[in-house]
Amino acid sequence: MMLKSYSAAAVSLATSTERFTSLKDSIGQISNQLSTGKVSRTYAGLGTAAGASVSLRFRLSGLQDTASAIDAGSLRLTLMNASLSQISKVATDLPTAVSKIRNNPNGVLTSATDTARQGLDAVVQALNEQLNGQYLFAGRASDTRPVASTEEILNGDATRAGLETLVSERQAADVGTGGMGRLVLNGSGSPVTLSEESATNPFGLKLQAASATGTGVTATRGGSPVAVSFSVGAQPAPGDALSLTLGLPDGTTSDIKLIAGSVGAEGAVSYRIGATTAETAESIRQALQTAVTNLTATDLPAASAMQTAKQFFAADATTPPARVAGPPFATATALRPGTAADTVVWYTGDNGSSPRSSSVVRISERQTIGIGAAANEAGFQSVLANFGALAASALTGTDAQTRARYGALADRVSANLGTSQARQQIATVAEDLALASSTMKSAKQTGTITQEQIKDALSGIEDTDTTEAATRLLATQTRLQASYQVTATIMKLSLTDYL
Numbered sequence: 001m002m003l004k005s006y007s008a009a010a011v012s013l014a015t016s017t018e019r020f021t022s023l024k025d026s027i028g029q030i031s032n033q034l035s036t037g038k039v040s041r042t043y044a045g046l047g048t049a050a051g052a053s054v055s056l057r058f059r060l061s062g063l064q065d066t067a068s069a070i071d072a073g074s075l076r077l078t079l080m081n082a083s084l085s086q087i088s089k090v091a092t093d094l095p096t097a098v099s100k101i102r103n104n105p106n107g108v109l110t111s112a113t114d115t116a117r118q119g120l121d122a123v124v125q126a127l128n129e130q131l132n133g134q135y136l137f138a139g140r141a142s143d144t145r146p147v148a149s150t151e152e153i154l155n156g157d158a159t160r161a162g163l164e165t166l167v168s169e170r171q172a173a174d175v176g177t178g179g180m181g182r183l184v185l186n187g188s189g190s191p192v193t194l195s196e197e198s199a200t201n202p203f204g205l206k207l208q209a210a211s212a213t214g215t216g217v218t219a220t221r222g223g224s225p226v227a228v229s230f231s232v233g234a235q236p237a238p239g240d241a242l243s244l245t246l247g248l249p250d251g252t253t254s255d256i257k258l259i260a261g262s263v264g265a266e267g268a269v270s271y272r273i274g275a276t277t278a279e280t281a282e283s284i285r286q287a288l289q290t291a292v293t294n295l296t297a298t299d300l301p302a303a304s305a306m307q308t309a310k311q312f313f314a315a316d317a318t319t320p321p322a323r324v325a326g327p328p329f330a331t332a333t334a335l336r337p338g339t340a341a342d343t344v345v346w347y348t349g350d351n352g353s354s355p356r357s358s359s360v361v362r363i364s365e366r367q368t369i370g371i372g373a374a375a376n377e378a379g380f381q382s383v384l385a386n387f388g389a390l391a392a393s394a395l396t397g398t399d400a401q402t403r404a405r406y407g408a409l410a411d412r413v414s415a416n417l418g419t420s421q422a423r424q425q426i427a428t429v430a431e432d433l434a435l436a437s438s439t440m441k442s443a444k445q446t447g448t449i450t451q452e453q454i455k456d457a458l459s460g461i462e463d464t465d466t467t468e469a470a471t472r473l474l475a476t477q478t479r480l481q482a483s484y485q486v487t488a489t490i491m492k493l494s495l496t497d498y499l
Contacts, residue, residue, distance in 0.1 A: 052457075060454045063447050066362055070444045073361035073371055077437045080136050080373060083126035084430045090119040091383045091426070095414035098390070102403075102410045109395040109406050116390035121150040123383055127375040139350025139358040139374040146349030146375040153346050154392055160344045163392040166321060167308045172329040173203040174249055174304040181205035181246075181296040185289055190281040191220075194244075194288060195227035201333050203324075205292070205300060206247035214240030214260075217284070230284055232277045236260040242270075242284065246295065248303035250310065250412070256291045258284065297401045301393075302408035306416075309389035313381045317345050346384075347376045356432055363443035371436045379425030386413045 094116065101112045127137045127147045138146035147153075156162030176182040176197075182204025186193040196207060210228040212219040216236035221228045230242055242258040258270035260280075271287035274280040315321040320338035351374075352358055358372030390413055395406050417423075 056454050063451050070440050083129045086126045090122045091417050095418050098410040116387050120387035120391050124150050137373050137375040139352050141350040148346045156344050162344050167305045167392045169324040169329045170308040171301045171304045173324045173332045177330045179293050181300050191229035191231035192285045193229045196225040199225040208247045209245040211243045232281045250303040250307040254299050258287050298404040299408045305389045305393045306412050309385040313385045316347050320345050369436050386416050
């Protein structure tokens with residue numbers, strides 16, 4: 001068996017070659033560092049620092065995604081605030097517009113309904129605002145247009161009734177057939193009795209209170225159905241008053257006051273004191289009938305329209321608007337449930353109990369914030385109902401009663417939209433979104449600072465010091481040159497030189 005022998009020269013050559021190869025690899029690595037500015041092209045080249053680099057880059061990616069989400073949320077809030085500003089403006093402008101028309105004796109009442117329709121259309125458009133195909137006021141159902149068109153809301157379609165039809169039906173049911181707002185006035189004698197049609201009828205005027213001053217006439221209220229009686233026990237004195245408070249469908253009330261006068265003074269007083277108590281009772285009956293009839297032609301239709309609009313805009317897909325059970329509507333005694341097949345459902349968005357949480361933005365590693373909204377929130381419903389009640393009311397006449405009915409409706413619109421409560425409902429939504437916007441802005445600033453800190457840490461791990469790398473490259477090249485020289489010398493050695 002032969003053993004291979006190794007000379008010192010052979011060993012030296014192998015060692016020099018290995019050193020040469022190592023130095024050549026080092027030069028390549030340092031050259032890459034100088035050209036890329038990075039310690040290594042792979043995590044393996046980072047050695048024990050690779051784990052820290054991976055962890056920091058993962059966190060940086062998360063912060064960058066969060067910043068992008070905040071930017072998208074901020075754009076969403078900008079559009080939503082623009083919609084809220086538009087709604088607030090038209091809601092503020094409407095009371096002023098209706099008051100001007102009311103105070104102008106030659107004002108065209110149809111212009112009031114046109115103004116209300118235009119305002120309703122502006123609110124509908126604002127609530128149907130969208131961004132990148134996502135509706136901003138639809139809650140979680142952001143891919144569904146939340147609010148029906150103004151045309152559908154007011155006029156319905158071929159199979160479904162709109163608000164105008166519902167208002168007409170409810171007004172017919174509230175006014176009734178006798179022009180007395182579903183109240184019944186007895187025919188003669190004393191006491192003069194005014195009673196509700198039935199104890200369960202939801203329509204028409206309701207007798208809430210009655211009183212009398214003086215000793216000649218007494219007032220009583222009670223029974224089922226409720227009745228009010230004015231008994232003429234003796235002649236009243238001039239100036240004695242009979243008062244009656246009537247409840248209206250929208251929850252408001254109207255007062256009737258009859259003042260006793262003397263014969264021949266009917267133009268200045270509410271009822272005439274007759275020659276006998278029977279004549280006085282008849283005069284009270286006639287004055288009461290006139291007062292209730294006027295109320296039925298003015299305040300009652302206005303209240304009926306407002307109540308119908310409130311109920312219409314309080315409904316949703318799960319509970320469509322209630323309808324008057326009929327026809328005939330003038331003698332109806334109950335409401336019936338509406339259906340999505342026969343009645344327009346104005347809102348088809350999400351019905352969640354927490355609209356803000358319907359759209360959530362992550363603003364940090366541990367924190368999210370809600371920026372959602374729904375068109376059926378109380379503030380929006382209130383605005384829509386007031387515009388809808390006026391837009392859906394038929395005000396085409398020029399007679400005194402039509403103008404009085406418009407005045408009653410204008411008063412309600414102005415009161416509902418002019419109160420701090422109505423404004424606060426919209427302002428609350430705006431405040432919630434403004435707070436979200438401020439919080440997002442602060443979170444983005446914090447995230448930006450954190451990103452810079454992470455980038456600095458990554459730079460310390462992954463980036464190379466070009467000055468240091470250049471120095472190492474020069475030193476390695478010098479060593480490589482020396483290795484070349486050693487290798488060349490060894491290659492020239494002979495046995496004689498070695499010995």
